[in-house]
Amino acid sequence: MVCEKSAHFNEPRIVSLSPAMTEIIFSLGAERYLVGTTTYCDFPDSAKKIYKVGDFSNPSIERIISLKPSLVIVNLPEQSRIKNQLEKYGLKIFVTSPSKIEDIYKEISELGRILKTEKKADSLINYMKENIRPLSRIKKRVYIEICPRPLITIGGTSYLNELIEMAGGENIFSDINKDYPVVNQEEVIMRNPEFIIGLHPEDIENRIGWKDVSAIKNHRVYRDLNQDWILRPGPRLVLGFKQLEKIFE
Amino acid sequence: MKAIELSNVNFSYNDKNVLKDINLHIEKGEFTGIIGPNGAGKSTILRIMAGILKNFKGDVRVLNRDIKAIKQKELARVIGFVPQETHFQHNYSVEDIVTMGRYPYLQPFQRFGKDDIEAVEWAIEKSGLDEFRARPVKFISSGERQMVVICRALAQKPEILLLDEPTSHLDIKHQVRIMELLKDLNQNGMTIVVVNHDLNLSSQFCKKLILLHKGSIYKTGTPEMIIDKKIVMDVYGVETEIIIHPQRKTPQIFLK
Amino acid sequence: MNKIILLVFILLFSILLELFIGPGEFGYEIIQLRIYRIMLGIFAGSILAFSGNILQGLFGNPLVEPYTLGSASGAALGASVGIVLFGYANPVFSFAGALMIGIFVFAIARIEGGLLRDRLILSGVVMSFLCSSLVMIIMITGRKELYEILYLLMGYLGIVITPKNRTMIIIIFIISVILILYLYRYYREFDIISTGTESAIALGIDIQRFSIEVFLIVTLLISFVVSIVGAIGFVGLVIPHISRMLFGPKYVNNLAGSLFLGSAFILLADALARSITFYELPTGIITSLIGVPFFIYLYRLK
Numbered sequence: 001m002v003c004e005k006s007a008h009f010n011e012p013r014i015v016s017l018s019p020a021m022t023e024i025i026f027s028l029g030a031e032r033y034l035v036g037t038t039t040y041c042d043f044p045d046s047a048k049k050i051y052k053v054g055d056f057s058n059p060s061i062e063r064i065i066s067l068k069p070s071l072v073i074v075n076l077p078e079q080s081r082i083k084n085q086l087e088k089y090g091l092k093i094f095v096t097s098p099s100k101i102e103d104i105y106k107e108i109s110e111l112g113r114i115l116k117t118e119k120k121a122d123s124l125i126n127y128m129k130e131n132i133r134p135l136s137r138i139k140k141r142v143y144i145e146i147c148p149r150p151l152i153t154i155g156g157t158s159y160l161n162e163l164i165e166m167a168g169g170e171n172i173f174s175d176i177n178k179d180y181p182v183v184n185q186e187e188v189i190m191r192n193p194e195f196i197i198g199l200h201p202e203d204i205e206n207r208i209g210w211k212d213v214s215a216i217k218n219h220r221v222y223r224d225l226n227q228d229w230i231l232r233p234g235p236r237l238v239l240g241f242k243q244l245e246k247i248f249e
Numbered sequence: 250m251k252a253i254e255l256s257n258v259n260f261s262y263n264d265k266n267v268l269k270d271i272n273l274h275i276e277k278g279e280f281t282g283i284i285g286p287n288g289a290g291k292s293t294i295l296r297i298m299a300g301i302l303k304n305f306k307g308d309v310r311v312l313n314r315d316i317k318a319i320k321q322k323e324l325a326r327v328i329g330f331v332p333q334e335t336h337f338q339h340n341y342s343v344e345d346i347v348t349m350g351r352y353p354y355l356q357p358f359q360r361f362g363k364d365d366i367e368a369v370e371w372a373i374e375k376s377g378l379d380e381f382r383a384r385p386v387k388f389i390s391s392g393e394r395q396m397v398v399i400c401r402a403l404a405q406k407p408e409i410l411l412l413d414e415p416t417s418h419l420d421i422k423h424q425v426r427i428m429e430l431l432k433d434l435n436q437n438g439m440t441i442v443v444v445n446h447d448l449n450l451s452s453q454f455c456k457k458l459i460l461l462h463k464g465s466i467y468k469t470g471t472p473e474m475i476i477d478k479k480i481v482m483d484v485y486g487v488e489t490e491i492i493i494h495p496q497r498k499t500p501q502i503f504l505k
Numbered sequence: 506m507n508k509i510i511l512l513v514f515i516l517l518f519s520i521l522l523e524l525f526i527g528p529g530e531f532g533y534e535i536i537q538l539r540i541y542r543i544m545l546g547i548f549a550g551s552i553l554a555f556s557g558n559i560l561q562g563l564f565g566n567p568l569v570e571p572y573t574l575g576s577a578s579g580a581a582l583g584a585s586v587g588i589v590l591f592g593y594a595n596p597v598f599s600f601a602g603a604l605m606i607g608i609f610v611f612a613i614a615r616i617e618g619g620l621l622r623d624r625l626i627l628s629g630v631v632m633s634f635l636c637s638s639l640v641m642i643i644m645i646t647g648r649k650e651l652y653e654i655l656y657l658l659m660g661y662l663g664i665v666i667t668p669k670n671r672t673m674i675i676i677i678f679i680i681s682v683i684l685i686l687y688l689y690r691y692y693r694e695f696d697i698i699s700t701g702t703e704s705a706i707a708l709g710i711d712i713q714r715f716s717i718e719v720f721l722i723v724t725l726l727i728s729f730v731v732s733i734v735g736a737i738g739f740v741g742l743v744i745p746h747i748s749r750m751l752f753g754p755k756y757v758n759n760l761a762g763s764l765f766l767g768s769a770f771i772l773l774a775d776a777l778a779r780s781i782t783f784y785e786l787p788t789g790i791i792t793s794l795i796g797v798p799f800f801i802y803l804y805r806l807k
Contacts, residue, residue: 149664150656150785182656184663184785185538186529201591208666209538301706325709332707338565338699339754349697353709357690398704405708 012115015069017059017079018096020234022047024108027124027235028117035067043228043236061085071114096233098159101132101166104233124235131238132166139170140248143193143215146180148202151188155181159233167241168248169195189213195247198223199230222247251313252277252409252440253298258307260293267293269464271307275442277408280435282451283444284475285461286485291444292333292413294461298442299330299411312408325353329402331412335394340385343378343397344369350404372403375430392423399427409440416450428454452476452499460484476500508751512765519772526776538666545662546775547768548678549734550744554767555685556723557741558748558760562695563719564626565702570742574629574720576727577658577736578636579606584657585640596670599657600732606632607724611717625720659787660737662775677729684722685764691719692756699754737789739796740767747800770796 015036016022022041025031031046036053053063056075059082064072069091074083076097083093094111098104105125112121142164146152154160155176164171172191173183189210196215198204204221215221229240253275260268268290275281283291296302297309300316309316312327329350337346350372351365373379376396381389386397395415402410410431416424432454435441445451451458452472460467460475462484468475481489481502488505523543529535556571572578583602587595610632614624640654666674694715698705706712730737748762774791781791 147653149653150661150787151663151665182785184528184779185665186527186535189534189538190529203667203669206667206669208541208668208671209534212532212534296703299707301703321706321711322709325707328707330703330707332701332703335701335704339749341696341700341754345696345755346700349693349700349708352693352697355693357693402707 012071013067013069014071014073014115015053015064015067016041016073017053017056017082018073018075019043019056019228020232021073021096021107021111022050023232023234023236024111024124025115028108028112028115028120030115030117030120033115035069036064061089065089065091098233099157101159101162104159104237105129128235128238132163132241134166135168135245137168137248139165140168140195141172141191141193141214142169142195142197142248143172143188143191144197144199145204146199148198148200148204150182151185152180153183153188155179160230163230163237163241164244167244169244185209194218194220196221197225197244197247199225199227250277251275251310252279253442254308254310254313255294255297256308256310258294258297258305258309260290260297260302260305262293267464268297268305271466273459273466273469275409275440277440278435278438279457280431280441280455281443281457281459282455283442283459283461284446284448284451285467287446289461290464291446291461295330295411295413295442295444299328300324301330322353325405327408329405329407329410331395331399331402331410331415333414333417335398337386337394340387342383342385343389343400344373344382346386346397347372347378347400347404350401353405368406369404371406372400375403375434376400377426392419392426395419395423396427399430403434407439409442410434412441412443414444414446416445416447424450448476448481449501452501453494453497472499476502512762512769516765516769516772519769519776522776523772526780541666542662542775543772544678545664545674545734546772548681549660549662549730549737550740550767550769550771551764552681552685552726552730552767553737553740554744554748554763554770555688555760556726558745558756558763559688559691559695559719559723560741561745562699562756563716564623565699566626567746568742569626571723571727572633572736572738572741573626574724574727575606575610575632575636576603576724577731577738578633578640579603579609580728580731580736581640581654581658582606582636583732585654588653596732600728603728603731604724606636607721607728611720611724625716656787657731657735659789660735660792661785661787661789662734662771663779663785664734674733677733681726681729684726688719688722689760691715692760695756695760696754735787735789737771737792739789739792740770743796743800744770 012033013035014025014033016025016034017038019038019040022034022037023043025034026044026047034050037047037050038059039052039055041047054060057078064086071092071094072086073094073096076083076095086093096107098107105128108121108125112118144154146154153173154171155178156174157177158179161171161174172193173181192214194214196204198221204223205216210216225243229236229243251274255271255273258268258271271294283294285291293302297305300321311319311324347369351368354365373382376399378396378400381393386394399415415427428450431441431443443455455472457469458472458475459469467484468480476491478489478491481487490503490505491500492503494501520543523546524539527535527539553571560569560571561567580599580603583598586602587598610625610628614628694710697708697710702712744767745763748759748766752758752762771788771792774795775788777795778786778788778791
């Protein structure tokens with residue numbers, strides 16, 4: 001999704017407010033155009049050296065503007081307020097908001113077109129497509145816990161749903177139309193997941209009342225996943241996918 | 250024996266010197282009135298005597314003991330204090346309020362004993378509040394309310410009773426009732442100290458008057474000595490005519 | 506006598522409601538979860554209402570409630586710091602935050618002479634604002650952390666219990682019971698204080714010392730509650746009033762009333778919170794939503 005004003009520029013000056021997009025830009029070999037990133041944009045290593053305009057939720061508008069960027073990449077819906085403010089200043093915005101895996105590829109393609117690195121974009125997309133393939137397996141029911149208090153899981157509208165599905169899992173909460181819904185314990189227990197993936201450091205195995213849950217009984221609780229590989233819709237999603245694949249084998 | 254003794258007492262509030270070099274004593278069994286213009290420091294002295302204001306300079310003794318060395322609860326068994334006005338936040342019954350006066354004698358969760366019941370009965374009878382016992386305190390007149398507060402102080406069975414302007418907001422009937430009650434208590438041995446701006450009432454009932462002026466004691470003496478045209482002029486700046494009360498023989502003031 | 510029966514009945518009813526409402530099938534595990542929920546509800550409700558009642562008595566101000574002293578904001582601040590440092594809201598941090606703010610409030614109020622308890626309120630309100638601002642700053646820094654802090658601020662009974670935190674929680678329960686009994690015995694003092702601070706001093710209450718002791722104990726109790734279930738609002742403010750309406754002005758009665766009514770109220774609100782939507786609503790939202798009209802209704806009845 002792109003909102004363009006004028007297609008004419010010399011050297012692109014890009015501010016990326018999306019860690020995933022930052023990684024993608026590096027993969028496209030276009031990192032020299034990056035003039036500003038967030039503090040969360042920490043991969044690859046050299047990304048850490050790029051000028052920081054602030055963090056993910058509250059970057060400094062002033063800093064962004066002072067860089068005179070030709071393009072600012074924002075996340076929706078998290079950064080909608082920032083997007084509005086930037087638009088008021090007449091800045092050109094590129095929106096990333098993938099709810100399906102296909103959306104990720106579309107955005108990479110679009111970015112490649114803007115930065116005139118279509119070849120690299122295509123090769124990245126192919127790389128990802130090759131490695132993130134739907135596997136024909138019996139889907140294993142999985143519960144993904146992002147936060148333990150309150151219980152926050154992944155709902156049906158996130159691209160992660162699809163990722164999990166392709167890796168051989170079935171998100172027990174895919175029927176909820178929110179990205180990150182809050183659920184209650186009883187609901188999780190009733191839906192009896194076969195696998196549990198925890199994206200936080202707190203204990204899941206020893207919860208009172210969860211003893212009869214299939215995943216707990218069979219010790220299929222996984223907590224040592226790399227969050228950045230899964231929660232960032234970028235090139236390392238492939239690694240995240242492989243992690244998930246292994247779990248559901 | 251001196252009931253209360255103040256020696257070289259000074260008191261400041263917010264850098265303002267309110268009391269200067271106060272030296273006075275109250276004998277046991279006396280009925281004393283503290284009078285003086287507004288702002289002279291009358292209420293302050295009373296509160297120091299009652300143990301409410303503690304950061305004064307000087308020496309204050311109650312029944313020959315240093316007031317600062319007496320625990321609050323212990324002091325409350327000896328001294329009863331009646332403030333000028335009491336606003337009751339909640340609607341306790343009259344009896345509820347009076348029984349609060351037994352607090353200085355009770356341990357937590359301790360039930361009421363015979364002494365406590367007797368004290369409360371005595372206080373209620375003396376104050377004439379028997380028919381009001383169960384009445385919620387917000388539904389009685391301000392005169393009765395003041396009586397309730399006095400009654401509570403009586404339930405403490407104090408040796409010394411301190412009252413701050415007890416009659417100031419009341420009609421004549423209640424004024425007389427309260428002053429007669431105090432006279433009766435005094436005749437039975439209670440030491441009474443009343444702060445009052447009503448000179449005539451003070452003159453009628455108090456045996457001794459302490460006249461306060463600008464934070465210092467102007468003069469101490471009998472009503473005859475204090476209620477004097479020249480003194481009143483000096484302290485209050487008002488011209489008056491002094492007449493002797495036909496029955497009580499005490500000096501009474503008439504404004505010119 | 507009727508009122509006591511009514512009270513017990515209401516409490517029993519709300520317990521049963523909590524026990525039987527929920528998506529889970531009735532089995533041993535689910536019942537365990539619900540019983541914990543009920544215990545937490547009773548714990549939070551009784552302490553919040555009781556503390557509110559006591560603070561209103563201590564300060565002679567009917568609008569004071571437990572969070573006026575800054576503990577909710579302090580807990581939120583502590584939790585936020587925990588999130589920033591460790592990535593999730595550790596209850597130990599909430600507890601430390603609530604406690605520290607309480608002590609801070611107290612230390613500030615202590616600075617001059619005069620009536621300590623009046624300055625405690627002012628100091629508490631000011632610190633609350635400060636903490637809220639700090640929490641805001643931290644909140645807009647995170648993203649999913651937003652949820653955690655929100656639930657912490659609004660209160661939430663459905664927390665996960667592990668054997669580890671179960672022991673901690675039970676110890677806290679026991680300590681709380683002891684502290685509540687300890688404060689309960691001051692019912693006479695509260696009665697007296699409500700008639701005026703000078704009267705209270707004259708009757709033998711060392712107001713200064715009394716305020717400090719009560720304040721610190723209440724702060725401790727509230728810190729326990731906020732760190733475990735978050736800042737469930739409204740209960741501490743309104744239940745004491747309802748208790749006074751039903752049981753009269755004497756603290757020996759209305760303190761007990763607060764304990765029962767507070768528990769029942771939170772359990773009812775929680776049962777409602779769980780049956781309205783599919784996913785968990787913070788209990789605090791419901792307590793406010795049903796509390797306000799209910800209170801207005803009762804008030805007009807008077």
